[in-house]
Amino acid sequence: MPTTADATDLQEELIRLRHDLHRQPEIGLQLPRTQEKVLQALDGLPLEITLGKDTTSVTAVLRGGHPGGESVGPRPAVLLRADMDGLPVQEKTGVDFTSQADGAMHACGHDLHTSMLVGAATLLADKKHLLGGDVVLMFQPGEEGFDGASYMIREGVLDATGTRVQAAYGMHVFSALEPHGTFCTKPGVMLSASDGLEVTVLGAGGHGSAPHSAKDPVTVAAEMVTALQVMVTRQFNMFDPVVLSVGVLHAGTKRNVIPESARIEATIRTFSDASRHKMMDAVPRLLKGIAAAHGVEVAVDYLQEYPLTITSEDETRTAERVITELFGERRLSRWATPLSGSEDFSRVLAEVPGTFVGLSAVAPGGDPATSPFNHSPYATFDDGVLADGAALYAELAMSRLGALAPAS
Ligand SMILES: [Zn+2]
Secondary structure, eight states, X not given: OOHHHHHHHHHHHHHHHHHHHHHSOOOXXXXXXXXXXXXXXXXXXXXXXXXXXXXXXXXXXXXOOOTTSSOOSOOOEEEEEEEOOOBSOOOOSOOTTOOOSTTOBOOSOHHHHHHHHHHHHHHHHHTGGGOSSEEEEEEEOOTTTSOHHHHHHHTTGGGTTSSOOSEEEEEEEESSSSOTTOEEEOSEEEEOEEEEEEEEEEOBOEETTOGGGSBOHHHHHXXXXXXXXXXXXXXXXXXXXXXXXXXXXXXXXSTTEEOSEEEEEEEEEESSHHHHHXXXXXXXXXXXHHHHXXXXXXXXXXXXXXXXXEEOHHHHHXXXXXXXXXXXXXXXXXXXXXXXXXXXXXXXXXXXXXXEEEEEOOOTTOOTTTSOOTTSTTOOOOGGGHHHHHHHHHHHHHHHHHHHSOOO
16 A cells, blocks of 8 residues: 555554644754653554653664664665754644643644654555665754754664664654645755844943043944944845844943943854855954944854754755655645744754755645745644655655665
8 A cells, every 4th residue: 555545544643743742832952742652652553762861752663674674784774864953932723632731832833843753654654565764853942043953863863773874764744835745955054044143242331421531332333233234245245145134232221321342143044055154254244343433342152053054965856756746746846945933853963864845835835935934933834744754754754765675
């Protein structure tokens, strides 16, 4: 029976699990209730399960069947990844399985990823005798800014079968962008790198009527904010885009008091390592130069967050072939440009070749151009994609392990 038909049989179960996860979102690296639900859902499947030490991750290994039933030394392995965490967002969708946790919501659709990967585990367990190797199922907490993938890599997820996985696949649903059910791929740079900037301008406080006897950090901070934008347009190639947005600008307590210090925080997105490294040099140089010109001090913290998400050309072509075989060319959108979001699946793709596939879960008939996007309190993700997502995860593993199986 084709995987898609088997997956359709699981649809009701996957919807139940997804709604259950959606009602009780958890944030960060510690997701005890979510972990419990995943373990319950995987119960009874022939999996070797390892729980995270420093986080509530779940690593499940499915051993492909051998004719003799025994494992015979290192065999090829592939990894499938789902993230499980929610966001600090107050849900306003009005769906009947709305979040019951105050101030927390599955606003990025990670509840769907978790449910789809559970579905894939069931599908693969049924076909394990056909697998030419082993599958690592990576259920990851803390994608939303907590770098959960790095914890799992340090704790050995890439070698969970006893050998390094040869390919890794992740998936992400969107509540807008593309028509319902469209799978999105892109070889090379698919998502931006994300970095943070924290700046403190240290002047000398004084009376607002006598700025010459003080060192005003406010005017210096104001100059820095505009100079950063000018730098982006003058020093960076417009065909290798850079985004720098100041989201925090704080100084002072009273209008006639020159404060001691001023604070700036910004997010920086880049789409190449060259631009990322150039930014790391250019930003502190600019800010220190402005501070020196005005005789004040500046402390610059450049915080490296997630690197570029770079997919392998070969693995992306594999995914495109599998998507086309399962769902038809019509359901595939090959992106010409990356998306300016960031992902810690980039950590996995920096270690092993693989790819990341987008899946539109916009409501059927919904307008992808105007539907609220991921992270919005109004973002809704359609359950109708769960079976197809599970089928794709499973087929990616089967197809890749088939291709990797040693000749016998
Ligand atoms: Zn996400």
